[in-house]
Amino acid sequence: MINPKHILTYGDAFVDYIALDTKNDSFNRHLGGATVNVAAGVSRLGLPSKFITITGDDDTSAFVRGELEKEGVDLSYSIIVPEKRVSGVYVHFTPEYDRIFANYENETPDLQVAAHDLKGEAFKNASIFHMCTGTMFHPEALKTTVEAVRLAKEQGVLCSFDVNIRPLRWESEEQCRDTVFKFLANVDILKLTTDELIFLMETDSVKEGIKQLSKFNIPLVLLTDGENGTHALFEGEDFHVPVIPVQPVDTTGAGDAFVAGTLRYIHLNGMPKTRAEVIDCTLFANKLGALCTTKPGALTAMPKLGELEELS
Structure with a gap:
């Protein structure tokens, strides 16, 4: 039976301004952000996807909403505050055509989705609530995330957490670690990379990191390691799940595609209950992540379900 509920994601939308050439004086704009990629990735996999975010009344915000709606992402629970300006990232090209992040603009950092903006019905009708650390460094957004997790747990909704750490956004490494640790007790599905585990x-040891992480008793941990595959941590065991080798073009967004695949599997099948189900879930997510790397971009590279046939 098809699950009638939706997957609910909360986070910031970004606009990537990518230079057209090495002159770096004209740009194409692209919708971006880890949670945006997951929300769109889930929709591309044929599931109801709803996204909680904040936008303004300017052209850029209209672009963001329009692109999400094109992806089939429902914005019913998002809010519009006229003064809000969506953050922008400017990507330049070196003479060798390597990408560099030249500038980050955020005119309205203190305009965030507030805890009172959250609607209980958004969680009541969700199968999974997904979040990452992308907004947690901001006090208001942190309060909102805490309230979102409370509402999810109140309704028996599974909580998915991609730590997706960006150290430069935090006041200190300690603040980042402390914030992540506070959420782990309420997480059902945790996704992180081996580098994030070590951080x-x-x-400096993945084995030791896994040992320490096991103390949090998280039902399912997916520890990704690029082309080396994924460690699936389940009921005290560590299963290594390989990934199909591909020729990567751009690894941007691969982790988000992996998350979308994980959420799809669990939305349709429930939390894995056996070793075999954990492996099936992780293999499916690995395929999504690998397929994403075969195309340039992030959101533009999020796979559609039919494209999985391209991987044998």
Whole structure:
């Protein structure tokens, strides 16, 4: 039976302004952001996807909403505050055509979705609530995330957390770690990279990091390691799940595609209950992540379900 509920995601939308050439004086704009990619990725996989974010009344905000709606993402629970300006990232090209992040603009950092903006019905009708750390460094957004998790748990909704750490956004590494740790007790599905594990656990060993992480008793942890595959941590065991080799073009967004695949599997099948189901879930997510790397861009590279046939 098809699950009639939706997958609910909360986070910031960004606009990437990507230079047309090495002159770096004219740009194409693209919708971006980790949670945006997941919300759109879920929709591309044929599931009801709803996104909580904040936009303004200017042309850029209209562009963001329009692009999300084109992707089939429902914005019923998002809010519009006229003064809000969506953050922008300017990407320049070096003479060798390597991408560099030249500038980050955020004119209205203190205009955030507030806790009182959240609607209980958004969670009541959700199968999974997904979040990442992308807004947690801001006090108001942190309060909103705490309230979102409370509402999700109140309704028996699974909580998915991609730590997706960007250290430069935080006042300190300690603040980042402390914030992440506070959420782990309420997480059902945790996705992080091996580098993020080492950062969080302050160790240089993945094995030791896994040992420390096990103390949080998270039902399902997916620890991605690029072309080396994924460690699936389940009921005290560590299953290594390989990924199909591909020729990567651009790895941007691969983790978000992986998350979208994980959420689709769990939305349709429920939380994995056996080793075999954990492996099936992770194999499916690995395929989505690998397929994403075969195309340039992030949101533009989020796979559609039919494209999985391209990977044998």
